[in-house]
Amino acid sequence: METGLEHIHRQIEALIFASEYGIGTVEIQQVLEAVTGERIEESLIHNALTEIQTRYLSSDSVLELKLINKGYQFLTKPDYYDMVNQLQTHRAKKKLSQAALETLAIISYRQPITKLEIEQIRGVNCDYSVQRLLEKELIKIVGKAETLGKPILYGTSDLFMDHFGINTLADLPKLKEIIQETDNSIGEISG
Numbered sequence: 001m002e003t004g005l006e007h008i009h010r011q012i013e014a015l016i017f018a019s020e021y022g023i024g025t026v027e028i029q030q031v032l033e034a035v036t037g038e039r040i041e042e043s044l045i046h047n048a049l050t051e052i053q054t055r056y057l058s059s060d061s062v063l064e065l066k067l068i069n070k071g072y073q074f075l076t077k078p079d080y081y082d083m084v085n086q087l088q089t090h091r092a093k094k095k096l097s098q099a100a101l102e103t104l105a106i107i108s109y110r111q112p113i114t115k116l117e118i119e120q121i122r123g124v125n126c127d128y129s130v131q132r133l134l135e136k137e138l139i140k141i142v143g144k145a146e147t148l149g150k151p152i153l154y155g156t157s158d159l160f161m162d163h164f165g166i167n168t169l170a171d172l173p174k175l176k177e178i179i180q181e182t183d184n185s186i187g188e189i190s191g
Contacts, residue, residue: 008032008040009048016052021162022071025049069161069168096132103129104138108160108172112142112153130154138163 015028025045032040049072053065056074063074076084096104103126106118118126133139142155156169166172 005044008044009051011035012045012048013052016065016072016074019071019073021158022068022073024071028072067167068165069158071158071162073162096136097129099124099126100129100132104133104156104160107133107139107154108156108169109175111155111169112145113155114145114147114151114153116151118154 011032012028015031016023025042028045029040029042032045049065056064062077062080064077065072066075068075099122102122103118106121107113110117110121115126115130118130130139134141136159137157138160139154140157141152143153144150145153161167
């Protein structure tokens with residue numbers, strides 16, 4: 001028979017499984033307290049998460065529990081990345097254009113940033129790219145600039161963090177690392 005502790009562990013596991021995006025400990029605690037009508041200690045939740053994480057790592061499950069961007073979510077273990085990636089590639093109906101990817105990169109590194117600043121960096125109009133990124137919820141409006149006309153400021157969203165598997169913006173590759181990788185062949189003479 002399932003004990004109260006085992007029942008809470010299963011409820012937490014169900015919440016993580018059912019959550020479209022990562023779910024944090026505060027939200028888990030709020031939901032559990034709403035369902036049980038009792039105060040749930042944060043330490044109990046952390047212990048349950050550790051137990052669930054350990055159980056999935058030690059089993060032959062294809063899933064593992066990961067903490068990404070302050071939220072827990074079940075992800076496929078690395079052995080299955082290629083296959084799952086192939087499925088996602090196959091199902092991708094609306095990929096981001098090169099222009100949208102460039103716009104997203106500018107926003108991620110320079111946020112908060114206005115559309116005019118993005119256009120000055122790219123050298124072209126970016127209305128469509130910004131609109132597509134907003135629709136896909138990869139960026140969000142984070143406020144208004146204190147300049148003339150109070151233009152809208154854009155920044156990356158939690159979905160951006162989840163999609164790229166990063167916890168903080170500090171996890172983004174450093175620009176000098178990217179430039180060094182791509183500059184290796186510049187100026188070399190092929191023989």
